[in-house]
Amino acid sequence: MLNLTQPAISQQIKTLENEFNCKIFQYSEGIMKITEQGEAVVSSAKRIQALYNRCHQTLKDMETKNRHIILGITRTAEMSGLGEILAEYCGKNPGTHIKIYTGSITNLYSLVKNYEADLIIVEGSLPDPTLQTIRLDTDTLVLAMGSENPLAQKPTITLEDLKKQKLILRLNSSGTRVLFEETLKAHNETIDNFNVMLEVNSIGTIMDLVRHNFGVSIMGRSLCLNDVKEKHMVIRTIENFEMSREINLVYNPDFPHQDMLTSMKELYLELKRKQENE
Numbered sequence: 001m002l003n004l005t006q007p008a009i010s011q012q013i014k015t016l017e018n019e020f021n022c023k024i025f026q027y028s029e030g031i032m033k034i035t036e037q038g039e040a041v042v043s044s045a046k047r048i049q050a051l052y053n054r055c056h057q058t059l060k061d062m063e064t065k066n067r068h069i070i071l072g073i074t075r076t077a078e079m080s081g082l083g084e085i086l087a088e089y090c091g092k093n094p095g096t097h098i099k100i101y102t103g104s105i106t107n108l109y110s111l112v113k114n115y116e117a118d119l120i121i122v123e124g125s126l127p128d129p130t131l132q133t134i135r136l137d138t139d140t141l142v143l144a145m146g147s148e149n150p151l152a153q154k155p156t157i158t159l160e161d162l163k164k165q166k167l168i169l170r171l172n173s174s175g176t177r178v179l180f181e182e183t184l185k186a187h188n189e190t191i192d193n194f195n196v197m198l199e200v201n202s203i204g205t206i207m208d209l210v211r212h213n214f215g216v217s218i219m220g221r222s223l224c225l226n227d228v229k230e231k232h233m234v235i236r237t238i239e240n241f242e243m244s245r246e247i248n249l250v251y252n253p254d255f256p257h258q259d260m261l262t263s264m265k266e267l268y269l270e271l272k273r274k275q276e277n278e
Helices: 006-020 036-064 082-092 105-113 159-163 175-186 203-211 221-229 258-277
Strands: 025-028 031-034 067-073 096-102 119-123 132-146 166-170 195-200 217-220 233-236 244-251
Touching: 006 036, 031 036, 036 067, 067 105, 082 096, 082 258, 105 119, 105 244, 119 175, 132 175, 132 203, 132 221, 132 258, 166 175, 166 203, 166 217, 175 217, 195 203, 203 217, 203 221, 203 233, 217 221, 221 233, 244 258
Parallel strands: 067 096, 067 119, 166 195
Antiparallel strands: 025 031, 119 244, 132 217, 132 233, 132 244
16 A cells, blocks of 8 residues: 555564654564554554644645634534534635534544544533533433324323333444433433334434334434424423533644634524524
8 A cells, every 4th residue: 555565664663663662563363463552653643644734734824814624523413503603604704614524522532632623512521631622502312202103292201101112322332322321320220121223323314213203212402403393303301311411612722713712602602592593
């Protein structure tokens, strides 16, 4: 792939190992595996490469008076109207270009820590003193169901009611799933006591399945507002079962465009007021 011979690569690896006085790779049962020290070297190399690329872009932006921003968001955040906010921000700020990546909260934190992303918007947070956080909102997880589901007629829903339903959930790496299972654990329950029919990575697919009454799901209240308005969905809280989380804007302390942070928060709150009024 690099158009280099194997001895040349081996020599470069050896040179790195001598420079850092560590072992980057080791052989185990005839298989070449990266060591824990090697993982640290790779992580630092990614950060160096990202900073190198950002330096080139920053200098170019200084010449052209443009701004190129790399933003990471979760799949849930992607569905909650953030695209509208970002498009509006770019429209009001000519010369601003935003590249969006989606991923799990863990992957997004890795991106921003390694300077591969300038900002991330995530539900919940991972404690990290090296990063700065601005809270945009607090969202509540609710039980979402199709309007034809018999459960939609009940004003109060219990965990026992939920156990009788076909559950369609996000994968266990998602923030929504983690919060749901943690809350179950606090109530001495486990996900194994529920009928999880499908586990899906795409929140859009889950919403479509719920609309057509294939099952019920746990999701952010803000995601459901339009479907509730159109009477495609009904949302309910579960009795004595509170699930809430912060929606945070996370960035490195040296992020140069502090004015963008303030504007994005104002646009987010404006969008939320619009959704609530509708």
